[in-house]
Amino acid sequence: MTGVRRRMPRQADVARLAGVSQATVSAVINGRAREAGIPEQTVRRVEDAVRRLGYVANAAARSLKGKGNRLIGVHSFESMFPIDQLDFYHEFLIGIEQQAVADGYDLVLFASTESADGRRHIYRDGANRLALADGSVLIGVEHNASDLARLAGEGYPFVHIGRRTVPDAEISWVSADYATATAGIVGRLAALGHRRIGYVTSTERVDVHMDKESGYRAGCAAAGLPELMYVVDTAQVTDPWLDAVLATGVTALLLEGAEIATLVAALLDARGLTVPGDLSAAVLVNLPAVGAPRWSSLRIPRNEMGRMAVKLLIDLLADPGATPARHVLLPCEQLDELTIAPPKA
Amino acid sequence: MTGVRRRMPRQADVARLAGVSQATVSAVINGRAREAGIPEQTVRRVEDAVRRLGYVANAAARSLKGKGNRLIGVHSFESMFPIDQLDFYHEFLIGIEQQAVADGYDLVLFASTESADGRRHIYRDGANRLALADGSVLIGVEHNASDLARLAGEGYPFVHIGRRTVPDAEISWVSADYATATAGIVGRLAALGHRRIGYVTSTERVDVHMDKESGYRAGCAAAGLPELMYVVDTAQVTDPWLDAVLATGVTALLLEGAEIATLVAALLDARGLTVPGDLSAAVLVNLPAVGAPRWSSLRIPRNEMGRMAVKLLIDLLADPGATPARHVLLPCEQLDELTIAPPKA
DNA sequence: TCCGATTGCTGATACGAATCAGGAGAACGT
DNA sequence: ACGTTCTCCTGATTCGTATCAGCAATCGGA
Incomplete structure (x- = not known):
């Protein structure tokens, strides 16, 4: 790192330099200039000031204001990158990442909730870590029905990879058929x-x-x-x-x-x-x-399942009101006929 | 999901439920209870309310206030889970995840910044996406010297996996020797x-x-x-x-x-x-x-490199003032002598 | 000349958490 | 009885951005 971390310029600084108000700067930066009826002249002055100061929007402030932060959580009940089952989670992740990229979301891998025994929990200190993300994709062989039920009860949006039924809770999932x-x-x-x-x-x-x-x-x-x-x-x-x-x-x-x-x-x-x-x-x-x-x-179409889980989740996020759980079954091919033949005569 | 998705609880909600002020909730949550002279009684009431509501700190707000959010970013200049080089990023990620778990950090995979040509940029719409995380680990075969220089210039804390020298910028890295x-x-x-x-x-x-x-x-x-x-x-x-x-x-x-x-x-x-x-x-x-x-x-000790990058980054984060760039070289073994023999006589 | 519309902005406020100055009330000392 | 100290809190303010209501000035029409 070169410099001391000097204070980053903000919209107010840009505004001062351009001789306009902070609100105008915001409008210009968000491409709402036309819409807000700001003439080309002023837009250029603002853009110039932005350039001169090297202004960069503060992500935190931006997402504090906006509704979500375009973050999708990924939580597994076991370590996500186990050495011995290299392709198990990996393929799901490929699909998840692909779809996230396509929709402009970033991924949060929730790893911090691992307890001493290596198991992972959604709740830590009684708090739902996942809430940090707009919604989450859960993957897990292990069951943790109580965590799932609680999560569903809170109305937190999530999609489970693999069909899961939990008493007293409707869970959205994606599964192989x-x-x-x-x-x-x-x-x-x-x-x-x-x-x-x-x-x-x-x-x-x-x-x-x-x-x-x-x-x-x-x-x-x-x-x-x-x-x-x-x-x-x-x-x-x-x-x-x-x-x-x-x-x-x-x-x-x-x-x-x-x-x-x-x-x-x-x-x-x-x-x-x-x-x-x-x-x-x-x-x-x-x-x-x-x-x-x-x-x-x-x-098992793991890649597709990962993709679909993210798609479904984004659907869920877009839907404002109460949503019934959604379920998707993806076709699951039979690989080959190595050990299948007509019966012995 | 069962319930309607209600607004995420905030400290004000917790405060109301616990019968205290938002400031008190903040103090309890940040472990400043003793210091602020809040009795055990009240702490428990607050903690109870936190649990009952499933309150989780809003990452954006927290980092807006200049606090970290225990999020480490991982950014690569190419797709992180490429199908054809399964083990390349994977091993780094294993190491990164292990160390992050050990230190109680979650991982943010910055995927959203992919442009149409499949390359990934740190800046999108002029904004530094990474800023959402406390610091980031960057991996990349491709160079993007200007992004790196800009990032370093802003004083954003990051560690590059692989030695990188960029004109006019001091970059911290971890590399194989x-x-x-x-x-x-x-x-x-x-x-x-x-x-x-x-x-x-x-x-x-x-x-x-x-x-x-x-x-x-x-x-x-x-x-x-x-x-x-x-x-x-x-x-x-x-x-x-x-x-x-x-x-x-x-x-x-x-x-x-x-x-x-x-x-x-x-x-x-x-x-x-x-x-x-x-x-x-x-x-x-x-x-x-x-x-x-x-x-x-x-x-190449990829796992160790991933681990070390996270360690280094956490060090960097702990260090408040201006920090000179740090560099770590990890020993790199020769695998075997399959194609090495004494010269022909 | 006056009314209404349009242009080109600005001020105020909200988002959620952290922090700090301060304050009410109890306890204690004299 | 009055000042002082402590305990346990609270109100107000801040971070940087987005948004919305609204306002001054200009313009067009009658």
């Missing part, structure tokens, strides 16, 4: 000739799981197939369990997540069964692009 | 027996390049070797050029960046020369962890 995607996979398997398609899901029945479940049911119904659901936690995925599953005559399995998939793969491998030779399978999450075993799985 | 790293590689090559070590650098002589050059010179001087510099732009990296280079009897080459390295590799390959069998080589940048050809190269 898991239901349709899951139904689509069931349909695809049915078209290939599968008649008994199983669905292995997790015991934590969070919103995402419920979406997939309803998609599975819809898919089975549409294809006239029986529902064969297996609700397990990872500790239960053992040989006897697999025996029981296979005994039901399934020729294809939908698997909830990477962990279950890995376990099932190991068990199948141990008894010499191949995928998709002996059994078709698809994993209902977005597996990382690189990484050991490849599966038929889903592509 | 390219000079020492380069000298180290020269030394290592000399120790392996190389007597003629060439240095291929780019015609854009920006600060980073100058650092490496001085390291190269220092390394040569220390080892008593001649300086063999080749300043080229990529269009010049052709067969005749390589002939000329090899004619000088070099047994090892330092290469400025990935692009030059790729071109040189292709030319060497075409004439059946191997690296490091026939020629040792090292690339003086941080090559991506994954990607086709592996080279001996540098590891």
Whole structure:
């Protein structure tokens, strides 16, 4: 830094130099000169003074006056830049940033609310940090239903990435359309000739799981197939369990997540069964692009979700009165058919 | 959202609820309660009201009054989350976020200043957007010397990631110590027996390049070797050029960046020369962890640089008066010796 | 010549928080 | 009983900008 931080010139200084009032300077600077009926002459005098003094508008004062400060908050319930899941938040952020740029908003990453255990809270000292921004996009795998409910109750505008239902609160969200995607996979398997398609899901029945479940049911119904659901936690995925599953005559399995998939793969491998030779399978999450075993799985449109969340939020901000919660489902592609094939004859 | 979006509560609202004056609320909130002789009783009443209303200080008003708002800006001259260079900004951001969390600051990503051509400016409509944050960390490959000089001239506190010299302005920065790293590689090559070590650098002589050059010179001087510099732009990296280079009897080459390295590799390959069998080589940048050809190269401590930039900035903020610019060089490791070997006998 | 409209501004005020001078009331000393 | 000190606050003002009501001067028309 070169100089001492000398007092910045303000509109009053410009006004004095140009021989007009501060209000006139404001009008000229904000391009309201015509509208305010200020002649070219005066405009030039003011612009000249601005240049001579190197006047720069004070952002704080400006946003204090104006309604918002064109700041969109981004809050996650975990560290935003985790080293081990590089692409998880990253892709959402790309989308969020793109849309923010497009609409002329800046982003505030709320990081300061991390407690000793690494979890992040919206409220600190009982105060809502997010309120600093005009509105916020929340991302989080973890639930923090009470924070969410409170936030919604306060009427603070926010959009959640990922469907979230919280008792006593209507929350706006953007989500991937898991239901349709899951139904689509069931349909695809049915078209290939599968008649008994199983669905292995997790015991934590969070919103995402419920979406997939309803998609599975819809898919089975549409294809006239029986529902064969297996609700397990990872500790239960053992040989006897697999025996029981296979005994039901399934020729294809939908698997909830990477962990279950890995376990099932190991068990199948141990008894010499191949995928998709002996059994078709698809994993209902977005597996990382690189990484050991490849599966038929889903592509979650993270970038689009980020973009849409910001769009939705800006909509919400523009809407002055009370707004019902809004929801957007984005199509979720099936990635490929690596581990899907017609049933064994 | 459930409720109508009511006006954000202000200190006056808190005051009314707590049955005190706005001034008292301000004192309590700023921890000046003792000092102002406000009894525990009243403090608790105020804190209670704050909590009940979900009051949060208005950042604009606060910074208008000359107080900080615990916001650190991050500004890059290009898009912060570019798809093609996933790890470039990302690692800096990890470091920046970590340090910000540690010191209880939030981050503002200044994205809104993107012009149609995708470049980002600090000034928009003549106003310094960054002024919203207490200080900023700037990252950028691109130069925008005039913006930087202006910012420095205004006395706005910022730290640049990457060494930047700008005429007529003293800029604080954090940089990788390219000079020492380069000298180290020269030394290592000399120790392996190389007597003629060439240095291929780019015609854009920006600060980073100058650092490496001085390291190269220092390394040569220390080892008593001649300086063999080749300043080229990529269009010049052709067969005749390589002939000329090899004619000088070099047994090892330092290469400025990935692009030059790729071109040189292709030319060497075409004439059946191997690296490091026939020629040792090292690339003086941080090559991506994954990607086709592996080279001996540098590891730039991006995480640490991000952390240090924030630390430095917070120091700067704490220092009230005029501060001379501060500079930090972080050690920059040589990654490995993949393409370095003793000279051919 | 007087009325109304238009031009070209200005003064006052609000935004929300911080700060400072000061003041009411209680407690204490003499 | 009266001055002094303390405790616990409050009112008024400030930061720099935006906005709005309004005003003086000029002009056009009848």
